[in-house]
Amino acid sequence: MPEYTLAQLEEAAGTWWRRLAAGSVVWLSGELGAGKTALVQALARAAGAEPARSPSFALVHEYPSPEGPLIHVDCYRLRRPDEALDLDLAALADRARLLLIEWPERAGALAPAPDLHLRLAHVERPDRRAVESVP
Ligand SMILES: Nc1ncnc2c1ncn2[C@@H]1O[C@H](COP(=O)(O)OP(=O)(O)OP(=O)(O)O)[C@@H](O)[C@H]1O
Ligand SMILES: [Mg+2]
Incomplete structure (x- = not known):
């Protein structure tokens, strides 16, 4: 697995960003601290997006970019899947660039079904993370 x-x-975020067509959905899986949010932030920079100013407790963070918004939804704090109804993920997918x-x-x-599903993991060296694309 690449680290x-x-x-x-x-x-790598620059490469992924260029490959992801408008309207793409990306899933980020992996244990606590595996680097999922760091990857979102790298993608936002690759997109030339403005840093989000959302409060840290919010589940939805929006990064306006010249090509349209990158929308990051963190489902960690959902206790049951039906709590995601309020987020209206389908509507977010419709208006997001990513x-x-x-x-x-x-x-x-x-x-919503992913166009790219990345799984991140801790590795032996603390200064890197494994990232693999889930088929
Ligand atoms: N590829 C990487 N190499 C080295 N350190 C990294 C890497 N990715 C993330 N980190 C560091 O690991 C820590 C946790 O990263 P991050 O918050 O992105 O994890 P997360 O997967 O979003 O965790 P959570 O599930 O708790 O939200 C941060 O200090 C971050 O800087
Ligand atoms: Mg995170």
């Missing part, structure tokens, strides 16, 4: 430092992740769903498993069947 990335934060600097290498920055570069919809990034962190902890998609917690939204169950309400998470």
Whole structure:
């Protein structure tokens, strides 16, 4: 499985960003601290997006970019999948240039199908993370 430092992740994010067509949905899976949010932020920079100013407790973070909004939804705090109904993920997918769903498993069947599903993991070296594309 390929491993990335934060600097290498920055570069890979540029490649992923160019490959993701308008309206794409990306799922980000992996244990606590595996680097899912860091990857969202790298993608936002690759997109030339403004940093989000949303409060840290919010589940939805929007990053306006020249091509349209990157919308990051963090489903970690959903206790049951039906709590995702309030988020209206389908509507977010419709207006996002890119919809990034962190902890998609917690939204169950309400998470729109992914165009790219990345799974992140800790590795032996603390300064890098494994990132693999889930088929
Ligand atoms: N590729 C990487 N290499 C080295 N450090 C990283 C990498 N990705 C993330 N980190 C560091 O790991 C820590 C946790 O990252 P992050 O918050 O992105 O994890 P997360 O998967 O979103 O966790 P959570 O599930 O708790 O939201 C941060 O300090 C971040 O800087
Ligand atoms: Mg996170």
